[in-house]
Amino acid sequence: MIENLLLGFQAAFTVTNLMFIAAGITLGIVIGAIPGLGSVTAMAVLIPITFYMSPISAIAFLVGVNKGGTSGGAVPAILLNSPGTPEAAAAALDGYPMAKRGESRRALKFALFSSVTGDTISDLLLIVLVVPFAAIALQFGPLEYTSILLFSFALLSGISSGSTVKALIAIFLGVFLASIGLDPVDSSQRMTFGEINLYDGLSLAAVAIGSLAMASVLQELIDMRFGPQPAGPAKAETAPEAEARSGLKTALPIGEFFSHWKTIIRSALIGSGVGMLPGLGVTLAAFLSYGATRRASKTPQSFGTGNPEGIIATEAANSAVVGSNLVPTIALGVPGNIAAALLIGAFIIHGIVPGPFMLTMHGDVIYALFASMLMANVVHLAIGRVGIQIWGWFATLPKGLVLPPVFVMCIVGVYLPTQSLFDIWVMLAFAVLGLVMRRGGFPVVCLVIGFLLGDMFETSLRQSLLLYQSDFTVIVESPIALVFLALTGFVLIRAARRA
Amino acid sequence: MIRLTRRTFAAALTGVLTGALAGAFAMALPGAALAEYPDKPVTLIIPYKAGGSTETMGRVFAEALGDALGSQVIVRTRPGAGGAIGATEVAKAPADGYTLLFAASTAILWAPLTQDVDYGPEDFTYISQITVYQQAIVARADAPFNTFEELIAHAKDNRLNYADQGAVTKAFIDYLAKVEGVEWTGIPTKGGGEAMPFLLGGKVDFSYSGGVHSRYGDQMKVLMSLISERLAASPDVASIQELYGVAIPGQALIAGPAGLPADVVAKLEAAIAKAIEEPKFVELVTENLKFPIAYQNSADLTADIDRTNEGLKKVLEAIQ
Numbered sequence: 001m002i003e004n005l006l007l008g009f010q011a012a013f014t015v016t017n018l019m020f021i022a023a024g025i026t027l028g029i030v031i032g033a034i035p036g037l038g039s040v041t042a043m044a045v046l047i048p049i050t051f052y053m054s055p056i057s058a059i060a061f062l063v064g065v066n067k068g069g070t071s072g073g074a075v076p077a078i079l080l081n082s083p084g085t086p087e088a089a090a091a092a093l094d095g096y097p098m099a100k101r102g103e104s105r106r107a108l109k110f111a112l113f114s115s116v117t118g119d120t121i122s123d124l125l126l127i128v129l130v131v132p133f134a135a136i137a138l139q140f141g142p143l144e145y146t147s148i149l150l151f152s153f154a155l156l157s158g159i160s161s162g163s164t165v166k167a168l169i170a171i172f173l174g175v176f177l178a179s180i181g182l183d184p185v186d187s188s189q190r191m192t193f194g195e196i197n198l199y200d201g202l203s204l205a206a207v208a209i210g211s212l213a214m215a216s217v218l219q220e221l222i223d224m225r226f227g228p229q230p231a232g233p234a235k236a237e238t239a240p241e242a243e244a245r246s247g248l249k250t251a252l253p254i255g256e257f258f259s260h261w262k263t264i265i266r267s268a269l270i271g272s273g274v275g276m277l278p279g280l281g282v283t284l285a286a287f288l289s290y291g292a293t294r295r296a297s298k299t300p301q302s303f304g305t306g307n308p309e310g311i312i313a314t315e316a317a318n319s320a321v322v323g324s325n326l327v328p329t330i331a332l333g334v335p336g337n338i339a340a341a342l343l344i345g346a347f348i349i350h351g352i353v354p355g356p357f358m359l360t361m362h363g364d365v366i367y368a369l370f371a372s373m374l375m376a377n378v379v380h381l382a383i384g385r386v387g388i389q390i391w392g393w394f395a396t397l398p399k400g401l402v403l404p405p406v407f408v409m410c411i412v413g414v415y416l417p418t419q420s421l422f423d424i425w426v427m428l429a430f431a432v433l434g435l436v437m438r439r440g441g442f443p444v445v446c447l448v449i450g451f452l453l454g455d456m457f458e459t460s461l462r463q464s465l466l467l468y469q470s471d472f473t474v475i476v477e478s479p480i481a482l483v484f485l486a487l488t489g490f491v492l493i494r495a496a497r498r499a
Numbered sequence: 500m501i502r503l504t505r506r507t508f509a510a511a512l513t514g515v516l517t518g519a520l521a522g523a524f525a526m527a528l529p530g531a532a533l534a535e536y537p538d539k540p541v542t543l544i545i546p547y548k549a550g551g552s553t554e555t556m557g558r559v560f561a562e563a564l565g566d567a568l569g570s571q572v573i574v575r576t577r578p579g580a581g582g583a584i585g586a587t588e589v590a591k592a593p594a595d596g597y598t599l600l601f602a603a604s605t606a607i608l609w610a611p612l613t614q615d616v617d618y619g620p621e622d623f624t625y626i627s628q629i630t631v632y633q634q635a636i637v638a639r640a641d642a643p644f645n646t647f648e649e650l651i652a653h654a655k656d657n658r659l660n661y662a663d664q665g666a667v668t669k670a671f672i673d674y675l676a677k678v679e680g681v682e683w684t685g686i687p688t689k690g691g692g693e694a695m696p697f698l699l700g701g702k703v704d705f706s707y708s709g710g711v712h713s714r715y716g717d718q719m720k721v722l723m724s725l726i727s728e729r730l731a732a733s734p735d736v737a738s739i740q741e742l743y744g745v746a747i748p749g750q751a752l753i754a755g756p757a758g759l760p761a762d763v764v765a766k767l768e769a770a771i772a773k774a775i776e777e778p779k780f781v782e783l784v785t786e787n788l789k790f791p792i793a794y795q796n797s798a799d800l801t802a803d804i805d806r807t808n809e810g811l812k813k814v815l816e817a818i819q
Contacts, residue, residue, distance in 0.1 A: 044549045048558060138700035142686075182580070184687045187613075187666035194615055196587060199580035278692070332699075333714055334692045341548075341692075345555045348787045357716055417549075418578060463686050467660055467702060 005127065008367030012375065017060050020053065021376045024061040025383050028068020033391070035076040035213045035406045036413020038085030039069025043342045044417060047349075055350035055365055060372035062346055066339050067373075067380055070282065070322050071115035074315055075391050078107045082216045082406060086208040086452060087282040087318045089445045090290040092216075094303060094310030101306055105392050109252040110311045112384040114264060116377050118316030121268035122275065122323035123373045129324075130359065133276060133331045139480065140277060142463035147475075147484035148277070149457045152284055154491040156449055159291045162441050164495045170442045174450020175457060177202060184459045185466070197422040201455070206414050208448050210427035214410045215434030215444065217403055224399060260312050263293050267313045271320025278328045278336045279456055282321045287449060289317030323373060330358050330366060536596055536763050537570035543753075546585025546602050548578040551690075552710065552788050553751065557601045559783050560629065563774035568766070581665065582606025583616050590618035594756040596763035603632060604750040608808050609667050612815060620808055624759040625752060627771040628795035628803070630784055632749040633710040633732065634725040636661075636672070639698055640718050642705070647723040647742070650705060654681040662686050662694035662706040671725060671739070671747050672707060674814045678743060695719075713789040725749075727807075731791040745810045751790075752800060768796050 024046075031042035042065050050058035073088030078095030091111060098107040157167040180191045181201030192198040258264070267289040274285035293313035294303045303310050325336030326343075333354045335341035344354045352362045359366055394402070414427045434444045468474045475481050543564070545557040557574055565572040577585035586606045592598035600606075600623070611619040636647065644650040653659070654676075663669040663685040676683055686703055688694040691711030698706045699718065712719045713732055724730045724738035726749035740746045753771060755764075774780065775792050784790050795803065 047549075051558075051562070138696055141697065141700060141702040184689075185685075187669075189614070196580060196584060196616060199583065199614070200578070278696075332696055333711075334696055338548075341551075345549065345551070348552070348555050349559060349783065351782065351787055354714065357714070417576075419575060420577075420579075420584075459687065459689070463688075466684055466686055469684075 001127070004363060004367045005370060007364065008369070008371035009375075011364065011368040012056055012060060012371040017057055017372060018375065018379065020057045020061040021064040021372060021379050022383060024064025025068035025376060025380050028065040028070075029072035029075075029384065029387055030068075031065075032069035032072025032085070033075040034409050034413070035080065035082045035217075036209050036410040037416070038073055038087070038413075039066050040338045040342070041413065041416055042066075042069040043339055047342060047346055050346055051349065055352065056368045056372070058346060058350055059343070059365070059369050060376070062343055063369065063373055064376050064379070066322055066343070067115075067119060067319070067376055068383075070319055071112065071315065071380070071384065073318075074111040074115070074311070075108065075387075076213070076406070078111060078311070079104055079391065079394065080216070080402065080406060081220075082213040085283075086204075086212060086445070086448050087286050088314070089208075089212050089283070089448065090286045090314040091311055093290070093314075094305070094307050097304070097306030098308065098311070103306070105388055106252050107306075107308070107311055108388045108391055110257065110308045111315045112381070112388065113252070113254075113257050114267070114312040114315035115319040116381045116384070117264050118268040118271055118318075118320040119323055119380070120374070120377045121265070121316075122272040122320035123370070123377065125272045126323045126327055126373075127370050129276070130327050130330050133327050137276070137278075137328055137332060137334075142460040142467060143474065143478055144480045144484070145277075145279075145456065145460040146464050147481040147488070148280070149453055149460065151484040151488045151491070152280075152288060152453065153450070153457075154488045154495075155291050156287055156446055158295070158491065158495055159287055159443070159446070162443060166440075166442050167446045170437065170444070170446035171450035174447040174452070175454035177207070177447075178451050178454025179458060184455075185462055197420065202426055202451070203414070203418065203420070203423045204452060205417060206423040206426040207430050207451050209410050209414055210430030211434035211437070211444050211448060214407070214427060214431035215438065217407050217410065218431055218435055219438070220399060220403055221407075224403075260309060262296075263309050263312050264316050266292060266296070267316035268320045271317035272324040274317075275321035275324030275336055276327045278334050281337050281452065282318045283449060283452055285321045286314045286318040287445065289313045326369075329354070333358065536766060537568055539597065540571040540573050541565075541568065541597050541599060542573050542575055543599050543601050544585045544589055545574060545576050546578060546582035546600065546606055547576065549576055552790075553601065553603065556630070556751070556780075556784060556788065556790075559780050560601065560774060563777035563780045564770055566777070567770035567773040580614070580616075581610060583610040583614065586610065586623075587616060587618055589754065590622040590756055592756050594624070594758040594760075596755060596759055596767065598755065599626070599767075600754045601629075602752065602754075604748040604752055604804060604807060605667050607754065608748055608804070608811055612811060613666060620804060622757045623754040624757055624764060624797070625754050625800045625804055626759075626764055626767050626797050628750045628752045628793060628800045629771070629775055630751045630790045631726055631728075631793045632751060633713065633730050633790055634668075634747050634749055635708050635710075635712065635730055635733070635736075636705055636722045636725060637698070637708045637712045637719045638705040638722055639701075640720050642720070644722070645720065647737070650722055651679045651681060654679075654683055657704075659683040659704040660686055660702070662688045662697050662703045664688055664690055664694060664707050664709060667747060668707040668725075670814055670818055671745070674745070674818050675739075675743065677817060710788070710790065732789060745814055746807070748807045748811065750795075750800070750803065750807070764797055772796075 028042050031037045032039055046065055073085045074091040077083035077088040077092035078099050081092050081096035083089040083092050095107045153171050157164045183190055270289040271285040274280045290313045293309055294300045325340045328334045328336050329340045335344050347354050411424055414423050437444050543561050545554050547553050561572040561574045582602050589598055589600040608620055610616045644653045669685045694706045697703045721733040721736045725747045727740040727746035729738050
């Protein structure tokens with residue numbers, strides 16, 4: 001393996017590749033940082049460019065875009081409380097309070113360092129685990145997925161500091177909304193009212209960007225118009241000035257960052273674990289890790305008020321998914337998420353047949369891909385570091401100048417992937433719903449995650465019911481399902497006791 | 500630092516604007532000089548999500564078609580409702596040859612039979628078939644049956660589960676059960692990426708495959724071809740057409756709105772016939788996706804579509 005990896009480095013370590021990686025990461029960060037556009041949009045837009053590259057360069061470039069896009073999403077979440085993608089939503093919970101305190105650069109550094117560390121850990125796991133993984137993955141059928149998703153819902157209900165019941169209501173409202181569209185079993189339409197745009201259900205981008213990013217832009221605009229006007233020129237105080245005035249440091253010594261090593265490793269492992277199971281996705285990893293870190297913390301009440309551990313938990317976990325997501329992609333030919341599916345599309349175009357024989361048939365390219373991923377992490381750190389200076393400058397712009405373009409970008413971001421005007425109306429409707437939910441103390445992120453996982457939850461549940469003919473005793477035969485269901489019960493009972 | 504950033508930003512912006520303007524002029528100029536089709540970019544609508552085999556094929560095909568037509572061909576994905584959203588858009592587009600559809604024939608045929616959509620098979624001009632999706636019933640290599648007849652015999656004594664991929668596939672596999680007087684349960688999956696692990700992990704006994712099985716080599720065996728002919732890669736295995744007289748639509752085709760002028764159709768037919776011989780496209784389709792290149796001209800394809808639609812109606816009536 002080491003020998004293969006060295007050969008991979010030999011093939012991938014060229015100036016051209018480094019340049020493509022750097023270009024990919026830069027474009028990824030920029031696109032990911034635009035509210036409304038995430039790594040998936042970035043990859044979809046940039047894949048045609050790769051037609052003109054060699055396979056290794058093309059894949060290195062796309063890996064860069066994916067890494068940059070995933071970490072770039074944290075930028076608007078931290079600076080504007082307006083996460084461009086659901087996967088960065090958890091970064092806003094503590095990042096934005098930090099930025100408001102004037103520690104925006106520190107928050108961005110925490111985010112970048114965690115992304116790169118989490119990503120590196122996950123890449124190493126990918127290289128080591130890709131071969132033995134295939135056998136384990138096949139153990140996960142619909143029953144196991146159903147129990148994992150139930151366990152996730154239980155954990156997520158404890159994420160916000162508010163009431164568990166309100167969080168559960170928000171989650172299952174999301175699951176309900178996900179059931180709009182074609183029934184997964186007999187393909188009849190549900191709640192579509194004959195509207196063809198609803199046959200596939202509501203679009204995730206529209207729901208997520210509307211209720212998360214757009215709602216917070218609207219909230220800010222309302223506050224600017226009707227909220228208490230800050231006295232005089234104090235409003236124009238820029239973040240660096242605030243930093244200078246309050247005497248807060250912008251520096252983040254590497255030693256201080258690594259003093260959070262427990263959180264870093266826990267989050268990277270959660271992210272890698274979630275990433276290895278196809279379909280669960282980046283957002284779930286981020287929130288599970290955020291929840292786990294809060295649970296493990298000695299001061300859980302400090303989360304949501306600007307605790308850097310919250311940023312580390314989110315960013316280390318969501319970036320860790322990027323690497324480990326390729327485990328099922330390479331071991332089984334099953335893409336772990338949309339980004340991996342796009343990567344598979346690029347593989348096919350460049351003559352690499354995805355599937356369980358990818359490693360034996362195209363080992364040279366795969367190991368060059370691994371090498372490129374490790375190289376990309378170093379490049380990512382360097383480029384991200386420069387980027388922070390630029391984002392810091394953006395943070396100094398007055399809100400009145402930043403919010404209108406963000407508003408427009410949200411609309412563009414929703415329109416781009418499917419080019420549907422209907423989705424824009426859906427997004428605006430969810431922006432209003434998001435505002436109402438915030439007022440009522442319902443966690444909006446729970447709605448989004450419920451929606452995100454709802455389809456998978458329903459499908460797995462109904463697959464299990466069909467497969468085992470509604471015989472519940474089969475749960476006993478599956479140790480994986482048994483463990484996760486027991487954990488679900490434990491988490492819920494503990495939450496009920498505390499309330 | 501700030502000033503540098505601003506300058507760089509301004510330079511980048513100017514660059515983008517100049518590029519866009521130059522592009523606009525380049526597109527506008529030939530348009531003014533020539534009135535013959537095509538005098539502006541052609542839009543190729545693919546009604547599926549990015550990353551799938553049709554979309555992958557479409558991207559490479561669009562480039563080859565653009566070279567053959569002497570015009571730019573722009574790919575747009577309009578996913579949704581099993582292809583019905585993109586198909587609706589093309590059906591309603593002006594019949595001038597500038598809006599084309601690249602899709603599986605099911606997108607055109609199945610939705611009007613089973614869903615409430617605003618188009619029917621008569622709303623399209625069928626231009627050419629590009630390839631045939633290699634659909635089949637497959638099982639794990641160590642399954643206790645080697646042919647479809649043995650599978651039926653096995654199903655008489657055992658309760659079997661299979662992985663389907665949506666309504667069309669479920670309808671055909673349940674039709675087979677009905678004809679043979681057996682019963683099996685369809686487990687819905689969202690494509691080969693989910694169905695193949697179910698099959699390999701022993702959760703289901705057999706599965707529909709839209710062609711993805713070819714990537715699994717000798718871990719899989721093909722029990723029956725579900726299209727009207729035998730699979731290119733498994734010429735010894737009988738097809739559903741031979742055994743049961745029906746077939747799942749498998750055409751990957753280019754269509755336009757109904758009433759395309761004959762000269763536009765002729766021009767497109769010639770350009771498509773040339774484009775599918777482009778080595779890069781041939782390599783992608785035959786080597787990487789393992790589909791055959793199966794060109795059909797407009798007349799043959801239109802007749803084929805009529806036949807396929809009759810078969811679909813027969814299957815639907817039988818299972819209802």
